[in-house]
Amino acid sequence: MSAFVWIAVVSLAAWVWLLLCQGFFWRTDVRLPRAGEPERWPSVCVVVPARDEAAVLPDSLPSLLAQDYPGRAEVFLVDDGSTDGTGDLARELARRCGGLPLTVASPGEPPAGWTGKLWAVRHGVALARAREPEYLLLTDADIAHAPDSLRALVAAAGAGGFDVVSQMARLRVESVWERLVVPAFVYFFAQLYPFRRIARPGARTAAAAGGCVLVRAGAAERARIPDAIRHAVIDDVALARAVKGGGGHIWLGLADRVDSVRPYPRLHDLWRMVSRSAYAQLRHNPLLLLGTVLGLALVYLVPPLALLVGLVAGDAVTAAAGGLAWLVMAGTYGPMLRYYRQPLWLAPLLPFTAFLYLLMTVDSAVQHHRGRGAAWKGRTYARPDAVTEEG
Structure with a gap:
């Protein structure tokens, strides 16, 4: 088996694990528990x-x-x-x-x-x-x-x-x-x-x-x-x-x-919302950034690419692994689209959206190293370890 076949199989395995072992994150039925009224309402x-x-x-x-x-x-x-x-x-x-x-x-x-x-x-x-x-x-x-x-x-x-x-x-x-x-x-x-x-x-x-x-x-x-x-x-x-x-x-x-x-309303507005804190989420760590980029590519970008490459090259194993991984991905995204009252045909577009998030994350790191990271409404915040601790 070629290296790309193995990558496609690993991507499929990652999606099976996410489907079954990541706390059923894709379900949208975790809503505010219904409760009876207390005897006394607190302030x-x-x-x-x-x-x-x-x-x-x-x-x-x-x-x-x-x-x-x-x-x-x-x-x-x-x-x-x-x-x-x-x-x-x-x-x-x-x-x-x-x-x-x-x-x-x-x-x-x-x-x-x-x-x-x-x-x-x-x-x-x-x-x-x-x-x-x-x-x-x-x-x-x-x-x-x-x-x-x-x-x-x-x-x-x-x-x-x-x-x-x-x-x-x-x-x-x-x-x-x-x-x-x-x-x-x-x-x-x-x-x-x-x-x-x-x-x-x-x-x-x-x-x-x-x-x-x-x-x-x-x-x-x-x-x-x-x-x-x-x-x-x-x-x-x-x-x-x-x-x-x-x-x-x-x-x-x-x-x-x-x-x-x-x-x-614009991609620019959403880009700023995500990129202002994405690198902070990674604790401003270049190794975590690299791992995140590789992880996003493996999990979200490999499946459609593997399906396309497999179909063009006549490689049934690669195409099947990529297609199944993409199908699981879209299936887990469906409940969130329904929660947001959006059409399910958007589900197969998740790899494209994930690619946008990958670029936003990289841009967040670039802006941080240019001194413009975590900027919001006219303020730019230093990374935590650059802050002098107060008593």
């Missing part, structure tokens, strides 16, 4: 970091203020140095819409060693702790919540004994590029962090989705959130690891009625 403070979010705030903030929550709840929006009137707009929306009490505050520029978002979260959490809440809901300014979202999150956390309950908001899929790239983004995330393993006590897998994270206030304090993760670019995963590392019980699943209203 909750909602913290919303916001930087230049005036374009999306009218579609998101009113949904938070309109939460149908039986207990005590209030919202803290932290304006992180916005230049588009985000803070004033938030106050106007609160006056117009009513609902939960809203406090708008600004912490000023973040000091060295802090990302802007986590500095804003720190300020919001400090304000919230003065109210002595039992839970904190950390949610982004582009996330719209159904009226019963907070109620369902708190009920699930209490019934399941979870210290963190996080839902991966359904991202927008309207433009051509959003349809091609967004479902794959969530699919790849679930492949890295299988949701079923996250909730399993004793399992090392830990992750959360930053758009919607309900955390028990006591657990956050024990884990020193957000101070312990102040330089994290991928702050949601870092938060989950910190809480779980301290013995906390966490849960992550797909959302049904929590939606991102932020548009990514």
Whole structure:
């Protein structure tokens, strides 16, 4: 057998392993557990970091203020140095819409060693702790919540004994590029962090989705959130690891009625979203980057190439291995496409999307080494080991 036949067979074996042994990551039935109402509804403070979010705030903030929550709840929006009137707009929306009490505050520029978002979260959490809440809901300014979202999150956390309950908001899929790239983004995330393993006590897998994270206030304090993760670019995963590392019980699943209203109409917009943190995910390690590129090529690019080469060369084994691997790949992608209400004919295009992600990851490393890595809304963050530790 030629070397390429062996590569095709290894790729097929990798897909069989992913199908059966990677926590059934491809299934999309991990949803917020239904729970009965508690005897007493605990108090909750909602913290919303916001930087230049005036374009999306009218579609998101009113949904938070309109939460149908039986207990005590209030919202803290932290304006992180916005230049588009985000803070004033938030106050106007609160006056117009009513609902939960809203406090708008600004912490000023973040000091060295802090990302802007986590500095804003720190300020919001400090304000919230003065109210002595039992839970904190950390949610982004582009996330719209159904009226019963907070109620369902708190009920699930209490019934399941979870210290963190996080839902991966359904991202927008309207433009051509959003349809091609967004479902794959969530699919790849679930492949890295299988949701079923996250909730399993004793399992090392830990992750959360930053758009919607309900955390028990006591657990956050024990884990020193957000101070312990102040330089994290991928702050949601870092938060989950910190809480779980301290013995906390966490849960992550797909959302049904929590939606991102932020548009990514062009490939450039999606490219920036992915590339700003891709190399940070690899801990800025060139060897991990090389392994990731080779792994993406073996798992996602080899199957269609092997099928094509096998058919052209009349090599039945190569064609069969490539075709079967591509079929398994498309089959595991189908549930995510259905979750996003997209046509299943997009499933065979996953190798092309994976190639885009490969290029985004390489570009993330290139931008990092040019000093422009992890750039977002006018700020560029240093790698963690370049940050001087504070007390």
